[in-house]
Amino acid sequence: MNYLETALKTKNAWWRYVVIIVAVFLASNTIGSIPLLIPYIISLIRDPAVAGELAKNPSDLSLLGVDPAYGLFMMLFPFLVALLAFALLVKPMHERTFKTTLTGAGNFRWNHFIISFTTWIILSALYLFAYMKVEPSNFVLNNTTISLLFISVIALTMIPFQAGLEEVLFRGYLMQGFAALVKFRWFPLLITSILFALMHSLNPEVNEYGFFNMMPQYFMFG
Numbered sequence: 001m002n003y004l005e006t007a008l009k010t011k012n013a014w015w016r017y018v019v020i021i022v023a024v025f026l027a028s029n030t031i032g033s034i035p036l037l038i039p040y041i042i043s044l045i046r047d048p049a050v051a052g053e054l055a056k057n058p059s060d061l062s063l064l065g066v067d068p069a070y071g072l073f074m075m076l077f078p079f080l081v082a083l084l085a086f087a088l089l090v091k092p093m094h095e096r097t098f099k100t101t102l103t104g105a106g107n108f109r110w111n112h113f114i115i116s117f118t119t120w121i122i123l124s125a126l127y128l129f130a131y132m133k134v135e136p137s138n139f140v141l142n143n144t145t146i147s148l149l150f151i152s153v154i155a156l157t158m159i160p161f162q163a164g165l166e167e168v169l170f171r172g173y174l175m176q177g178f179a180a181l182v183k184f185r186w187f188p189l190l191i192t193s194i195l196f197a198l199m200h201s202l203n204p205e206v207n208e209y210g211f212f213n214m215m216p217q218y219f220m221f222g
Contacts, residue, residue: 002104003103003104003176004104004175004176004179004185004188005104005179006096006100006104006176007094007096007100007176007177007179007180008179008180010094010095010096011093011094011095012094012177012180012181014181016093016094017173017174017177019089019093020086020089020090020093020173021169023085023089024082024085024086024089024169025082027081027082027084027085028078028079028081028082028085029078031081032077032078032079032080032081032082033078034077035070035073035074035077036074039064039065039066039070040054040064042064043063043064043065050063050064061074067147067150068143068147068151069147069150069151069153069154072151072154072155072158073154073158076154076158076159076161076162077158079158079161079162079165080158080161082165083161083164083165083168086098086165086168086169086173090173100176101168101172101173101176102168102172166196166199170192170195170196170222171192174188174192174195175188175189175192176188178191178192192222193219193220193222194219194222195222196218196219196221196222197215197218197219197222198215200214200218201215
């Protein structure tokens, strides 16, 4: 069975998609915020003025007295919670398994995954190497402490959940949902790519380089 058609024989009422998206969002912003709430409450008890400082600069997690590795973990943990919430809800809501959002085959094809993963690693490494040679001044190692090791471990273990959530939701769940809604194969590809681009419209680089400079890149990646 083709990948987009795997969802056609299951429950596809529009409200089911809304319920899952809302539930995933709520889970990531409640359960997912627990690692942030713990140091926040402790800091607030020690110094109530921290609340005002954080309101002025919410991205400055150093005000909570947390190290960079834990700060990165706090930012990525909501994505893990969201992915788990989605995996738990997709079967009772749609009567299809989580695996169907990943593949239209009977089993997950690890050989395809390994080939594509290796290809992207090689291309990314070549691009990074070339960029470092052309613009070496853009690369500065500003952390030579042991904390860099912990940050690297957190990044390698947690960022895949963040990236995986985006892929599962946009290139899997929503693409299949729009395919079930509109029987035109290009429509789900285009609409999910547009949504993917808009989701990143608040990123810092959009303000830095301009909306119409960055959105086409996000759209093409989508």
